[in-house]
Amino acid sequence: MDVDGILGRALEGGGIGGDDALRLLSLEDPASVSKLFAAARELRDANFGNRVFLYGFVYFSTYCGNECAFCHYRRQHPIARYRKGREEVVALAGSLMDSDINLVDLTMGEDPAMHADGCSELIDIVSAVDSAVDIPIMVSPGVVPREAFGALAEAGADWYACYQETYNRSLFGRLRVNQGFDARVAARESAVEHGILAEDGIMAGVGDTVADRADSVMRMGAGCDQVRAMTFVPQEGTPMWESGTVGTVEELKVVAVLRLAYPDKLIPASLDVEGLGGLRPRLDAGANVVTSIVPPKAGLAGVAQKDLDIESGKRSVRAVFECLDSMGMKAASNAEYSRFVKERKASL
Ligand code: SAM
Ligand code: MD0
Ligand code: SF4
Numbered sequence: 001m002d003v004d005g006i007l008g009r010a011l012e013g014g015g016i017g018g019d020d021a022l023r024l025l026s027l028e029d030p031a032s033v034s035k036l037f038a039a040a041r042e043l044r045d046a047n048f049g050n051r052v053f054l055y056g057f058v059y060f061s062t063y064c065g066n067e068c069a070f071c072h073y074r075r076q077h078p079i080a081r082y083r084k085g086r087e088e089v090v091a092l093a094g095s096l097m098d099s100d101i102n103l104v105d106l107t108m109g110e111d112p113a114m115h116a117d118g119c120s121e122l123i124d125i126v127s128a129v130d131s132a133v134d135i136p137i138m139v140s141p142g143v144v145p146r147e148a149f150g151a152l153a154e155a156g157a158d159w160y161a162c163y164q165e166t167y168n169r170s171l172f173g174r175l176r177v178n179q180g181f182d183a184r185v186a187a188r189e190s191a192v193e194h195g196i197l198a199e200d201g202i203m204a205g206v207g208d209t210v211a212d213r214a215d216s217v218m219r220m221g222a223g224c225d226q227v228r229a230m231t232f233v234p235q236e237g238t239p240m241w242e243s244g245t246v247g248t249v250e251e252l253k254v255v256a257v258l259r260l261a262y263p264d265k266l267i268p269a270s271l272d273v274e275g276l277g278g279l280r281p282r283l284d285a286g287a288n289v290v291t292s293i294v295p296p297k298a299g300l301a302g303v304a305q306k307d308l309d310i311e312s313g314k315r316s317v318r319a320v321f322e323c324l325d326s327m328g329m330k331a332a333s334n335a336e337y338s339r340f341v342k343e344r345k346a347s348l
Contacts, residue, residue: 003032007039010260022214024257025250033253040256040286043263048288051332052324053266053340054317055103055138055291056096059301060084060125064109066142067177070165070206072235072306073109079237082299083111086128092298093133099317101293102337103136104129105161107303110142119148123155130156135334136341138199143179143187149194158341159226160191163201166208167216175206192223197344199266200224204254205232205245213250217257225344226266226289229254231273233304248274252285259286271320272302275309279323290320 001009006020016024027033061083064073072079084092093104106126108114114122122141129137138159139152152160164184165175172181188198200220204213213229220227231251234241251273258267269282272292279290294300294315302310309315324331332340 003027003035007035007260011039011042013263016257016260018214018218021217021257021261022211024260025210025214025217025253027253033249036253036256037285040259041284043259044267044286044288047264050329051288051336052283052329053103053289053332053337054101054293054320055105055268055289056093056101056317057105057107057272057292057294057300057302058084058089058092058096059107059303060089060092061108061111061114062301063111063113064142065112065115066110066179068179069175069177069239070203070232070235072238072303074238077235077237082301083113086125089125090128090132092295092300093129093135093137095295096293096317097133097135097334099295100331100334101135101317102332102334103138103159104133105138105140105159105291107140107161108142114141115144118151119144123148123151126152126157127155136338143183146186146190149190149196152191153194153196157196158345159197159199160188161199161201161226162187162191163199163203163228164216164220165201165203166206166212167202167219168208168212171207171212175203189223192348195345195348197226197341197348198224199226199228201228201230202254203230203232204250206240207243213254214257217254217261220258221262221265224265226268227258227262228268228270228291229258230270230304233273248278248281252281255282255285255287270304271309271315272304275305276314276319276323279320280327283327283329290324293317293320 136158140161269287
């Protein structure tokens with residue numbers, strides 16, 4: 001089928017198959033790529049109107065015992081690290097809620113101090129945030145043991161984010177050195193079994209082919225209500241510093257194809273790759289969540305971009321509101337987002 005045929009069928013609710021995903025992700029000429037983005041926007045608008053959800057990002061511990069080849073925070077990288085205490089995390093989450101952010105994403109490296117004793121420290125922090133702050137909570141703690149999910153759900157975790165990065169197993173082994181591919185899949189499944197919504201994600205530019213990305217797109221929907229793509233940003237002093245990456249248009253194409261494959265899932269536009277300047281193109285490719293909103297002056301870091309746009313306030317909620325306004329889009333209220341989360345949890 002030609003590209004117009006694939007897009008037309010997707011717009012009529014017929015979805016896309018793996019061959020279609022490959023075809024669309026291989027598009028190069030600007031006119032066809034803009035048609036792809038337009039179709040993705042149309043499906044996004046049909047499902048979510050002009051409403052966008054806003055996620056605040058609290059990277060509360062940058063300690064990590066893993067050695068992911070792509071990551072600035074890998075154990076062997078000699079960088080300054082921090083670990084925020086419970087009260088500080090609660091205060092940060094509260095100020096995000098007060099500035100009309102819909103969810104707080106509590107993210108950490110695989111910090112041994114947080115993982116010790118059945119993840120008791122992490123569970124304690126989630127529970128303290130849940131008692132004090134009335135917006136949904138996402139946790140991004142890396143792989144945690146199956147037994148921890150019950151306690152995390154009880155403590156108030158609404159979402160569990162754990163990204164596969166790629167569905168190419170041999171590439172996974174080179175990226176997430178000494179980690180299990182199946183353990184990551186199983187962790188998301190355990191979360192869902194415990195009534196927690198799950199997010200999966202991939203990176204573009206980590207040595208993946210277009211065919212890898214098409215395969216990943218088709219497989220990452222399983223059981224997840226949120227799916228994402230981020231362009232790999234090489235990190236100085238890490239093994240992949242000089243291994244190259246791809247242009248961000250590849251990420252935008254994945255966002256659009258994810259939208260065609262999963263019209264009603266949440267798909268982030270992350271500020272963590274290109275900062276505020278990258279927001280509009282991601283929304284224009286069919287994303288409907290802004291992630292990695294980080295308040296200035298709180299001593300918080302990003303992941304792929306550890307400091308881009310943070311202290312200047314360009315990753316703040318106010319800057320995001322201005323951008324949404326200029327696009328005719330609107331931030332959802334906390335009531336709207338909480339209702340969405342409740343409905344999705346009910347249908348798990
Ligand atoms: N430590 C936890 C984990 O690995 O699951 C959660 C936080 S981790 C820093 C979140 C995600 O950031 C990773 O899964 C990866 O997709 C993304 N990431 C890390 N380094 C990146 C980089 N240099 N460029 C783009 N994305 C990156
Ligand atoms: C983001 N920096 O949303 C964050 C992070 C973890 N759940 C998310 C990668 O871009
Ligand atoms: Fe640690 Fe997560 Fe970075 Fe891997 S991606 S090194 S687990 S912080």
